[in-house]
Amino acid sequence: MQHPRDYDRAAAWRAEDLERDRGWVFALGDRDRRQLSAAVKAAYDPERDLLDYRREEFDLGPGLATIAAAAREAHFGRGVALVRGLPRDDLDEGEFRLLSWAIGLQLGVARPQGKATHYLSDVRAAGMDYRSAGGRGYNSNARLDFHADTCDLVTLACYNKARAGGQSMATSSVTAWEVLAAERPDLAEVARRPFHFSRNREEAPDEAPFYPQPLFDVADGRLFCKWNRNRVRTAQELAGVPALTDKQRETADLLDEILRRPGLMFAMWLEPGDMQIMNNHVALHSRTAFEDFAEPGRRRLLHRLWLAPPDSVRLPESWRVYFRAVEPGTVRGGFRGHCYDATRAGFERRQAAALGMSTEIV
Numbered sequence: 001m002q003h004p005r006d007y008d009r010a011a012a013w014r015a016e017d018l019e020r021d022r023g024w025v026f027a028l029g030d031r032d033r034r035q036l037s038a039a040v041k042a043a044y045d046p047e048r049d050l051l052d053y054r055r056e057e058f059d060l061g062p063g064l065a066t067i068a069a070a071a072r073e074a075h076f077g078r079g080v081a082l083v084r085g086l087p088r089d090d091l092d093e094g095e096f097r098l099l100s101w102a103i104g105l106q107l108g109v110a111r112p113q114g115k116a117t118h119y120l121s122d123v124r125a126a127g128m129d130y131r132s133a134g135g136r137g138y139n140s141n142a143r144l145d146f147h148a149d150t151c152d153l154v155t156l157a158c159y160n161k162a163r164a165g166g167q168s169m170a171t172s173s174v175t176a177w178e179v180l181a182a183e184r185p186d187l188a189e190v191a192r193r194p195f196h197f198s199r200n201r202e203e204a205p206d207e208a209p210f211y212p213q214p215l216f217d218v219a220d221g222r223l224f225c226k227w228n229r230n231r232v233r234t235a236q237e238l239a240g241v242p243a244l245t246d247k248q249r250e251t252a253d254l255l256d257e258i259l260r261r262p263g264l265m266f267a268m269w270l271e272p273g274d275m276q277i278m279n280n281h282v283a284l285h286s287r288t289a290f291e292d293f294a295e296p297g298r299r300r301l302l303h304r305l306w307l308a309p310p311d312s313v314r315l316p317e318s319w320r321v322y323f324r325a326v327e328p329g330t331v332r333g334g335f336r337g338h339c340y341d342a343t344r345a346g347f348e349r350r351q352a353a354a355l356g357m358s359t360e361i362v
Contacts, residue, residue: 008223011079011282012174015266024078026070028063028085035061037087040099050098050120051347055105055354064106071107071277074153075309079283080170080266080276088159088273093301097122100157100303103275108307109351111151111334115202117344118337123156123302141300143289146171146259147228148280150322151306151333155277158270162300165290168276169267171259173225173284177216179258180251187251191215194318195248197228198235204336210235215255217316219326224281224316229256259284270302281315308332310355324362331361 018024028036039058060067070081088096101120104110110119141162146169156168181188194212203209213226229252235241244252259265270276278285292299308331315326325332331352349359 008174008282010077011172011279012178013078013172013266014175014263016263018078018080018266024070024073024080025082025084026066026073028066028083032061032063032066033085033087033090035059036063036099037090040091040095040102043102044095044098046094050101051343053098053101053105055102055351058102058105060102060106064103067103067275068107070275071153071309074277074279075311079172079174079279079281081278082268083275083277084271084273086157086273086275093159096157096159097303100155100275100305103157104155104305104307105351107155108153108309109331109348109355109357111306111308111332112337112340112344113150113304113306114335115337115339117335117339117341119305119344119347121304123304124300141166141290141292144287145229146256146284146286147230148173148226148284149278149306150335151280151308152312153277153279153307153309155275155305155307156270157275157303158272159301159303160272160293160298161270162290163293163298165288166270166300167267167288168270169260169265169286169288170278170283171265171285172282173216173227174223174282175264176255176258176284177223177225179261179264180255184251184254187247187254188216190245190247190251191255192217195232195244195252196235196241197226197231197322198238198241199335200231200234202335202337204338204340207336210238210241211321213322214316214318215251217318219314219316219319222281222313224319225284226319226322227255227259227284259286306334308334308357310357329357331357 039060043057070083073081113121192214194214196210196212198210314328320326323332352359
């Protein structure tokens with residue numbers, strides 16, 4: 001597979017590159033924090049549904065430019081960015097959650113994240129078995145496989161960190177492809193062909209319980225990656241899914257090994273007030289297992305948003321069944337789930353219109 005290097009070069013980093021050049025880290029100042037805090041406190045109503053808020057209700061001040069620059073770095077640069085200094089100490093848990101949502105309203109159209117068709121996930125240990133047929137990693141304390149989320153951009157804002165563990169890891173999928181292609185070109189060709197992924201019982205009424213998708217593909221000269229070992233594993237339990245071939249198993253094993261190589265994998269601790277932003281097409285992410293505090297108010301808590309940004313690029317055609325649309329600037333991605341209704345569709349159209357995106361919801 002040939003693809004131009006001009007776009008992918010920035011995203012083809014190794015761990016030492018992120019250590020040496022910290023241009024992917026963005027810091028908010030005291031003035032930024034004060035404005036962000038004031039904007040959220042002025043709008044916050046604990047009884048109000050998130051979908052009722054409008055982006056114009058939040059004057060986030062000069063800090064928004066810093067956050068937007070971080071989102072651009074994730075989207076068109078290295079594929080990963082970190083914003084430090086959100087006003088966590090000035091906001092209670094509900095206000096900080098609304099801050100995450102308010103930032104998302106400025107950056108794109110939020111995408112639903114599961115069976116309940118919810119648009120913001122509270123990432124905390126809630127007893128979920130990650131390895132079960134319907135398991136999700138975000139509400140377990142388990143070590144996660146390297147994976148990509150079902151969206152263009154994902155933001156993860158930290159309110160509390162764990163007592164121990166919970167370290168975030170990222171690896172460039174562009175670099176992983178280069179290593180795979182150099183070491184085992186035969187397996188790289190296998191990765192260009194479809195694997196089957198489970199929807200983990202979260203499919204909408206018009207969706208099958210599984211879907212085929214290659215691990216790597218190209219559109220308009222850009223390289224895209226899709227990987228989630230856990231979803232491939234659970235798909236094998238579903239009727240109609242072909243058994244993995246020996247070559248597919250070997251490809252999956254080698255890819256997982258490449259992603260965790262010390263020279264490729266970059267590990268970071270998310271501190272309270274940090275927001276990580278990642279481009280799921282050029283970076284894969286994971287997390288170590290963690291131990292929580294006993295006190296409920298101190299337990300690990302992050303807020304996750306999946307976003308379709310207005311300046312998105314064309315996706316490979318093979319991404320269509322998974323994202324519902326591949327055209328640039330469309331409202332795409334997410335798990336529509338079991339509760340998608342007129343209220344949710346209306347929110348998406350209203351938000352798309354506010355951002356100058358197509359209001360046609362696929």
